[in-house]
Amino acid sequence: MNEYDSNRILDLTKKINYKETNNISEANCYVLNTCHIREKATDKVYHDIGRIKKEFRGKKKPIILIAGCVAQAEGDILLKKENYIDAVIGPQSYHKINKVILNLENKLNLKNVTEFDVIEKFDTLNLIKNSDNKVSSFLTIQEGCDKFCKFCVVPYTRGPEFSRSIKELVQEVKQLVNNGSREITLLGQNVNAYNFEGQKLSDLILEIAQINELKRIRYTTSHPKDFTEDLIRAHKNCKKLMPFIHLPVQSGSNKVLKQMNRNHSIEEYIELIDKLKNTIPNLQFSSDFIIGYPGETEDDFEKTLDIMSKVKFTNSYSFVYSTRPGTPSSNLKKINNDITKKRLMIFQHIANKIKTDYREKLLTKISPVLFENKTKEKNKYFGRDEWFNSVIVESNEDLIGKIKNIKITKVSRNTLFGEISSKLIKKEFAA
Numbered sequence: 102m103n104e105y106d107s108n109r110i111l112d113l114t115k116k117i118n119y120k121e122t123n124n125i126s127e128a129n130c131y132v133l134n135t136c137h138i139r140e141k142a143t144d145k146v147y148h149d150i151g152r153i154k155k156e157f158r159g160k161k162k163p164i165i166l167i168a169g170c171v172a173q174a175e176g177d178i179l180l181k182k183e184n185y186i187d188a189v190i191g192p193q194s195y196h197k198i199n200k201v202i203l204n205l206e207n208k209l210n211l212k213n214v215t216e217f218d219v220i221e222k223f224d225t226l227n228l229i230k231n232s233d234n235k236v237s238s239f240l241t242i243q244e245g246c247d248k249f250c251k252f253c254v255v256p257y258t259r260g261p262e263f264s265r266s267i268k269e270l271v272q273e274v275k276q277l278v279n280n281g282s283r284e285i286t287l288l289g290q291n292v293n294a295y296n297f298e299g300q301k302l303s304d305l306i307l308e309i310a311q312i313n314e315l316k317r318i319r320y321t322t323s324h325p326k327d328f329t330e331d332l333i334r335a336h337k338n339c340k341k342l343m344p345f346i347h348l349p350v351q352s353g354s355n356k357v358l359k360q361m362n363r364n365h366s367i368e369e370y371i372e373l374i375d376k377l378k379n380t381i382p383n384l385q386f387s388s389d390f391i392i393g394y395p396g397e398t399e400d401d402f403e404k405t406l407d408i409m410s411k412v413k414f415t416n417s418y419s420f421v422y423s424t425r426p427g428t429p430s431s432n433l434k435k436i437n438n439d440i441t442k443k444r445l446m447i448f449q450h451i452a453n454k455i456k457t458d459y460r461e462k463l464l465t466k467i468s469p470v471l472f473e474n475k476t477k478e479k480n481k482y483f484g485r486d487e488w489f490n491s492v493i494v495e496s497n498e499d500l501i502g503k504i505k506n507i508k509i510t511k512v513s514r515n516t517l518f519g520e521i522s523s524k525l526i527k528k529e530f531a532a
């Protein structure tokens with residue numbers, strides 16, 4: 102979502118004649134767009150500011166703005182601790198960035214802009230063309246969360262759930278497609294909670310699927326509780342909707358899920374996965390896991406290993422529990438570090454084995470790949486298959502924006518390598 106926000110910040114600042122530069126020493130304004138989901142995000146801000154300070158020693162100081170969720174959560178502390186920062190702007194107020202910059206240019210004060218003005222934000226953004234011109238683009242359709250998982254900072258930094266109207270989203274998809282996008286990933290902290298005047302995520306998907314030049318649709322991140330029948334049906338009926346779902350489970354233990362306030366049991370989660378797999382057999386899943394949540398016993402951890410082995414997630418994002426200040430779980434007693442680190446190692450070993458086995462089965466298989474860009478190596482193109490695996494192919498033909506059937510010839514840990522195949526395929530990739 103920060104990538105989407107950063108692109109929109111660029112679109113906004115163009116209105117006051119700012120433009121992007123890749124040359125760190127020539128910038129006269131820095132916007133550090135931050136994420137607060139993991140620990141150390143604030144340290145990173147101080148570190149980056151240190152680098153900028155060094156770069157500008159003895160020169161005119163650039164404008165320094167901290168945007169995103171760190172600004173929202175720790176704005177006052179940042180301003181107090183680091184006077185090189187000129188202003189902090191929260192994720193629901195970045196449409197005011199031009200006013201902040203112009204004020205700073207005129208030595209006026211507007212330091213902490215962290216109101217939850219999400220309606221005003223999107224009203225402002227809708228008036229400005231989205232200039233993102235990537236083959237695969239992000240589009241924020243929903244923000245905020247009302248779930249209040251005990252470990253999560255999102256309800257406090259992004260605010261309550263808000264969904265944009267289908268009409269404005271269709272318009273923005275058309276802009277992106279006209280700019281060259283062939284794949285759109287619909288974004289939301291709780292994307293399948295999307296609900297605009299009764300219209301749901303499945304309605305939006307079916308609506309944008311009508312746009313001819315749009316070839317692929319993805320969405321992230323879903324909550325198991327909001328995975329309704331209509332969305333399952335959309336997967337069955339909409340060929341443009343990719344057969345890959347990121348569905349965070351966090352833990353395999355009902356006790357821990359309850360303590361986290363995840364609002365579903367592990368049995369309900371498995372039932373949902375089974376239902377999805379029975380309806381769309383070539384579906385693959387990825388998930389998020391928190392290892393060592395306060396109170397997690399060996400038995401709870403074993404249950405997390407069980408769910409990993411049962412579902413066989415082809416990708417997983419696992420982290421040791423880290424306290425986010427201000428969340429309810431921050432008051433709980435943490436588990437000993439050595440124990441959590443050991444558990445994480447065991448978990449990741451199993452997760453990697455599942456991933457490797459899956460990827461090895463892809464060798465010699467043929468699958469459609471949408472190519473996004475050229476790599477630094479001559480005539481090599483980067484793309485993704487329908488299951489979001491990275492694929493690299495050598496070609497004399499310009500492949501950017503095209504979908505080709507690719508036969509996989511080599512598999513590495515994070516990348517597949519292949520060649521263009523002339524064979525017609527069925528969905529044989531789903532190993």
Ligand code: SF4
Nearest residue numbers: 246248249250253255
């Ligand atoms: S559902 Fe997701 S975004 Fe919402 S509180 Fe839970 S973890 Fe955070």
